[in-house]
Amino acid sequence: MDTTTLLETAAHGDQAAWDALVDRYASLLWAIARGHRLADADAADVVQTTWLKLVENLGRIKDPDRLPGWLATTARHECLRVIRRAGRERPADERDWQDEPADGRGVDAALLLDERNATLWRALATLSEQCRRLLRVLMATPPPSYAEVADALDMPVGSIGPTRQRCLARLRERAGAAGLGTEDRT
Template identity: 40%
Template structure:
């Protein structure tokens, strides 16, 4: 029987979509360093760096089925991680992008945009409100998925006392339920969100 460590990227993505816990763990293992390297370039505060990592992995959970070209996954992760780092910079963090080879500044930080910072704060509050509508067990699952690195399916199965084969389907149901909470749905229908370009990934912007 072929081990997941021998899978190519296409096989890993397909198996992860189908809920294979070992495939998801391997997918994260292969790319965790890439995400961490990008985050380090922005010199975020430790708490912000952890939040960015959590958001990136949650976005991947939501977007995995839509990645049509597996070879594009590393680039997708880099782009997504940079975007989230920049959002945290716009929220007011004193952030400087650095060259990882020399650890010297590459660019001066942009001045925070007050509108973007306010919108990010609003989104995080909406997510906190949405999480409050979930059951304690569902909140625990979200917390485990948001850990850095994300908890393995084996760990989630043990901690939540659920069959390991049900972790993937349960994950998808809980994320969908979060999207359907009154708090998130109200936000998605708001004029502010329309002006901001939509919130297809709003449920990925979680803060512990």
């Protein structure tokens, strides 16, 4: 069923149409939330708030074919709102989180993993906006289809694979220059 029909029937209370919209675009929203490096609970809040905003605006969507872009923009705005809010919140007592048991990983392994991830995120930040957006969307679990990626990023389906390869090559190159060896791919 096409997006226009899904939106119209969902606006009239059809649960199956709503479920189809969620199935079609949920991975896109999760990819955006994860791309902003939000905690799982915050990412879930962003995704749920984005769906709520769609419900509130179902009758106002003028061009249903641009729904993936509308959802992506709304999710990004929600991510930024969560990040701003988190910057203002501080734990009441530092001892609360310091007394929690460790997750079982050694301190060395955790530090190395954190350092590797930070290096990778810094290398990702040096890529073009197009590469960053494409790689973040493709990191979704489950991965979105190329058609969904093409809709969300407004790019031809046939250029997604080659662009992805070029972006990953640049990311490997920059991560390697930043000290993240290619042998460390955990």
